[in-house]
Each structure stands twice: as structure tokens, then as C-alpha cells.
Amino acid sequence: MTQPPVSLREAKMSQVYGRKCQIAGCSLHRKSGKKYCNKHEHGFHLKGDPMQVSIKISSLQRSTQEIQELLEANKSNPSLHDLRLALGERWVILGKAVDRYLKQQADGLAGVKGQRKGYQVLQSLLKNVPMDEVLLLWVSFQRFEDSTPGIFVNQRSYKHQLVKHVRRISHFVDPALINKRTGKKIVKYVVEMGVPEVNTVYDLLNQVFGVSGYQFSKAIAKRIDSKEELDKRVRSALVGIT
Ligand SMILES: [Zn+2]
Numbered sequence: 001m002t003q004p005p006v007s008l009r010e011a012k013m014s015q016v017y018g019r020k021c022q023i024a025g026c027s028l029h030r031k032s033g034k035k036y037c038n039k040h041e042h043g044f045h046l047k048g049d050p051m052q053v054s055i056k057i058s059s060l061q062r063s064t065q066e067i068q069e070l071l072e073a074n075k076s077n078p079s080l081h082d083l084r085l086a087l088g089e090r091w092v093i094l095g096k097a098v099d100r101y102l103k104q105q106a107d108g109l110a111g112v113k114g115q116r117k118g119y120q121v122l123q124s125l126l127k128n129v130p131m132d133e134v135l136l137l138w139v140s141f142q143r144f145e146d147s148t149p150g151i152f153v154n155q156r157s158y159k160h161q162l163v164k165h166v167r168r169i170s171h172f173v174d175p176a177l178i179n180k181r182t183g184k185k186i187v188k189y190v191v192e193m194g195v196p197e198v199n200t201v202y203d204l205l206n207q208v209f210g211v212s213g214y215q216f217s218k219a220i221a222k223r224i225d226s227k228e229e230l231d232k233r234v235r236s237a238l239v240g241i242t
Pocket of ligand 1: 039
């Protein structure tokens with residue numbers, strides 16, 4: 001019996017990592033050429049990191065509500081109006097860039113598979129979802145991270161979880177998830193996504209919305225501070241009334 005050939009990469013990895021999965025407490029064997037066992041490797045494609053918890057839409061609810069209150073309070077603020085106009089222009093530019101890329105792909109230009117899928121998700125998003133809804137998700141996510149420190153194990157899992165929700169609202173149907181015989185959609189509750197797809201969607205949306213999430217979140221923190229300050233004043237004034 002001959003041993004199966006071991007790749008150079010795997011030979012190096014077994015020198016560095018041994019045979020065990022690199023997650024503390026996991027006693028399973030490492031997958032060949034990977035740092036983790038089958039289960040934890042799967043976690044990368046599902047959640048962005050094996051140690052990341054899945055962020056459900058219900059967890060975001062409070063942050064989304066805070067953003068909606070901020071938008072409502074600034075309804076007649078000309079700055080908000082200007083921001084929306086400027087973001088709207090970037091949104092149109094994004095649409096053109098996505099169409100151009102996908103047209104080049106259709107004309108046979110080589111591309112990275114995951115990257116192409118990212119553009120397809122964005123195409124669905126641009127077609128099916130108003131910009132305001134995407135903006136709300138984008139800034140809610142930033143607010144959620146700021147108000148729940150440690151909820152994301154790293155930047156990569158933040159992006160992954162955000163893009164997962166972008167994909168959900170985009171109603172994108174992955175051609176690979178259509179049953180070729182019946183033509184029906186294969187239901188997957190949590191879709192696996194690779195790094196190129198996540199990065200493509202995140203980076204292009206970042207070009208539109210950029211730091212607006214951070215700025216909105218800061219504005220909310222300021223509002224909360226001044227409300228607490230006011231509550232304190234009311235409380236101490238009440239104590240003084242005899
Ligand atoms: Zn493991």
C-alpha cells in the first residue's frame with residue numbers, strides 16, 4: 001500500500017499545526033491543507049469565523065429603531081437632505097459600475113467566481129431594494145457593533161454577517177442553488193459565502209455609504225448622553241423640591 005501524496009502546503013502545515021483542529025477545546029483532526037476540522041472550517045463559510053455567533057435580524061431591531069428615531073428627528077434637517085442626495089448619486093454610480101462589470105463578464109472576460117457572485121448580489125440589490133433600506137441596514141449594523149462591544153470576533157466576521165443580511169434583502173437567487181432537474185430553489189437557511197464574494201459586496205457598498213454608519217452611531221451616542229444628562233437634572237431638581 002502506498003501513502004496518498006501529501007501536498008507541499010499540507011506538509012508545511014502539519015509541521016506548524018500538527019494534526020489537530022486549531023480551535024481550543026476541539027479534538028477533531030485538521031482537514032488536509034486547512035487549519036480547522038470539517039465543522040469549524042464550515043463555520044468560516046457560514047459566519048465569517050468559527051467562533052462568531054450568527055447575527056439575527058431580531059438582534060438588530062433595537063439599533064434599527066435608534067437609527068429610525070434619529071432620521072425622524074432630523075426629518076427637516078437640510079443636512080440629512082443633502083446627505084441623501086449625495087449618497088443617491090453614489091448609488092447611481094454603483095449601479096453603472098455593476099452593470100459594466102457584469103457586461104464584461106458576459107462578453108467573456110475572465111473573472112474570479114466569488115467576485116462575480118458579489119456583483120450579482122449587488123445587481124439584485126440595486127434592482128429590488130430602495131437605497132434608503134440599504135442605508136438603514138448599513139448604519140444599523142455599525143450602531144449594533146458600537147452598542148454591543150465584542151459581538152463580532154473580528155472585522156472579517158463583521159463584514160460576513162453584514163453581507164449575509166444584504167444578500168437576504170437583495171432576494172438574490174444563486175444559480176448554483178437551483179435544482180437543475182426540477183427548476184426549483186434549494187432552500188438553505190444560512191448561505192455559505194466565500195471571502196471574495198463578501199469583500200466585493202462590502203467594499204462596493206462601502207464606497208457608497210462609507211463612514212455614514214459611524215457618524216450616525218456617534219450622533220445617537222450624543223443624543224443618549226444629553227438625554228441622560230437631562231434626566232439627571234430632573235431627578236436632582238425633584239429632590240430639591242420639598
Ligand atoms: Zn474543530
